[in-house]
Amino acid sequence: MSFRTLKKEVLKLLTRDDFASILPRFSDLPARKAVNPLFSFLYSTDDTVRWHAVSAMGMVTAGLAEMDRESARIVMRRLIWNLNDESGGIGWGSPEAMGDIMARSQGMAREFYKILVSYILPHGNFLEHETLQRGVLWGLHRLAEVAPLLTQDATPFVRLFLSSKDPYHRGLAACYAGGAQDEEALPSLKKLVQDKTMITTYSHLKVKQCRIRDLTEAAISRIEQRQPPMCPT
Secondary structure, three states: OOHHHHHHHHHHHHOOOOHHHHHHHHHHOOHHHHHHHHHHHOOOOOHHHHHHHHHHHHHHHHHHHHHOHHHHHHHHHHHHHHOOHHHOOOOOOHHHHHHHHHHHOHHHHHHHHHHHHHOOOOOOOOOOOHHHHHHHHHHHHHHHOOOHHHHHHHHHHHHHHHHOOOHHHHHHHHHHHHHHOOHHHHHHHHHOOOOOOEEEEEEOOEEEEEEHHHHHHHHHHHHHHOOOOOOOO
8 A cells, every 4th residue: 555545544534523433443554654644644733633643643553562562662752753852843743642652552651651751840851832731731641541650750740730821731731630630739720610711622532622620620520539540542
């Protein structure tokens, strides 16, 4: 299958209304070839295409890690390189894809979680671009939903974003606090329950509009009820 044909096939799958049910079909594609068009779709201006590409990259790379660990490492290194100043790019979608891959693959998580965490640490590889910070918060939230202990070093620094001027920072930090079971975030979360700002979120393979107060209330409920980590989706 040529790259052009494969790219068209990948795009067709990414735009399916029943994406949740057909996501496993990405595992049937030639993994090492499928990641290339998926990288390009991480830059899509269409929210649905971009977010579905994040999930598909997670599915493909996690499957690749089972068959060819080194090839999966190469994918992770490409995502990391995209976030490097020397790459000459911005790295849109890279932290999100890293989080999704690690949420689906314990092996990849054990090898690379510290790098994702480092992007939020002032003494680490802190990303100063506000939009990329949104991606890091989502990626950490995605990983925390499955393996909260791996993200614990990021928790106090994510907590600071609950008072950010950026509504996406506030909403995503609230989601993270719920997944990470961050009890120390409760005072800040309770200040956000009146925040009616709408943001676009991606959860359970769907792009949706949510109020920050709804995300916050869900996070508070999870923390207070000590709900366990979720399974990968």
